Amino acid sequence: MAVIPKNFYMRDPEQVARDLLGAIIVRTYGSTRLACMIVETEAYYGVEDPASRARRGGDLARTLYGDVGVALIYGIHRQWLFNIVAHGEGSGGAVLIRAAEPIEGAEVMMRLRRVRDLRNLMSGPGRLTRALAIDKYFHKKPVYVRDYGLWLECGLRISDEDVVRTHRIGVTADLEKPLRFYIRGNPHVSRSK
């Protein structure tokens, strides 16, 4: 499978979030290979977005406005959340990976998560990072090369009629535009509020 190239992420985060549905995340964990298909994403912008970490300044803000195609990992409520920096020229933004469908290495993921139910395995941003053993180590590491053990590959092309758009989940202040995307009818999508 082809690795998704860096220029894929040099676009509006909304567009990238939509096109990431169906893409494959690959993680080499020791000698085992874990793989899953993205089924739910959310787009975040820079300082103009009330829900963006860019508003708080610091390293996360600089990362959001920095090189595209790198992972942005940040901790909240005892979970690690996995984002990929994506934005146009001179802008800031990222895509949060919220849920995925296990494809390869499900047994290892179950051990990492301590659950047996496939539907609960990666159906939430914190659950997903736990199942893939993603932590702060990957912060600012590019996901358009295989060098760091975490990368994205081209997968299923999802047609527009199978894409559902809603408002983002859990944010205290959202933008007017709905920025959450998920694959219609997929059982691995996280629960709504």
Next chain:
DNA sequence: CGCCAGATTGACT
């Protein structure tokens, strides 16, 4: 070092 907000989860009624 202390303060505080928050893009969550899972245990429990």
Next chain:
DNA sequence: GTCAATCTGGCGG
């Protein structure tokens, strides 16, 4: 459905 434990990250002192 309700609820609170828990900890990262930014910032002020």
